[in-house]
Amino acid sequence: MSVFSERLRAKRKQAKLTQEQVAERLGITRAAYTMYETDKTQPTLETAAKIAEILETSLDYLTGRYN
Template identity: 45%
Template sequence: MVNFGDRLKELRKRSKLSQEQLAGQLGITKGMISSYETSMRMPSYRILLKIALFFNVSTDYLLGKSKNDMINISDLSEVQKALICEIINQFRMGNK
């Protein structure tokens, strides 16, 4: 089973970011990124959501619950898709 730290490190390296660069993007310290990647700590719910939004993946993927790094929204109506976009935008605006 894949753990959160492994997934975070994989995504960070795929994006060619240092721990310091990712920390800056998320508004946390490099030490926090390091402790997540070594599984010494787990992020708060708020930080977990920020990481998911930053890498455009689901929290299930980050937590090892899903092998798919993308969210399938093909079965949703246009209204549902618009609502999800609105929620994501509100979250992003509230966490800047």
């Protein structure tokens, strides 16, 4: 798993959100969101920025640029 997918899953759980809830806020299917967490695909920069906003974190953290 990539740093992004690991941190994405951890931050979502920390925020006490389900995959379905995050997907709904992004306007995508749960299956599409799950692919980000399982490292099957990467979101666009725009989507990644929305994810960071939803999870109240930064893209730098999600991508592993800092701890």
